[in-house]
Amino acid sequence: MRKIVAGLFISLDGVVESPEKWHFPYYDEDMGRSVDTLMRRCEAMLLGRNTYETFASHWPHQDPGDPLAAMMNGRAKYVVSSTLTDPAWQNTTVIAAGDVAALKEGPGGDLGMSGSPTLVVSLLREGLLDELHLLVHPVVVGSGQRLFEEGAGHIPLKLTKSETFGTGVLDLTYGRA
Secondary structure, eight states: OOOEEEEEEEETTOBOSOGGGTSGGGOOHHHHHHHHHHHHHEEEEEEEHHHHHHHHHHGGGSOTTSHHHHHHHHSEEEEEOSSOOSOOSTTEEEEOGGGHHHHHHSSSSEEEEESOHHHHHHHHHTTOOOEEEEEEESOOOOSSOBSSOTTOOOOOEEEEEEEEOTTSOEEEEEEEO
């Protein structure tokens, strides 16, 4: 059975929206290694529609010789959406929310999630997310979408790994409790 593994940049006040506006001052070799390790262990990507649209507008236009662009473009992508009908980004399949459990049970390697916070919380509530990797940045952003909005419900997790980077970023890995 595949694992579903999510990785998110998050501020001290829980903001996950638009990390490109606040996380770069904290990016270092340690964070790069952590992100790269997580991405390389997953065979395919699982994305929500908004994250898919952001990625699809960026990655296909990057230098194909860039290893990260090659990985993002070449990897199989599953987009959970009830509105996306004709994805243009190569290797993309649209699935319904109810199909995630079957995708997880199917053959293949782990499914990686980057971004897609609404989908991450939904999968946590349904017991389908196996690992949650949070790169907690030592900054208060003040506004924006938070990972856990009011009403997310009670979701018990267990810390399975932690590391502190020189920039003050905490690399935290949680599993289901």
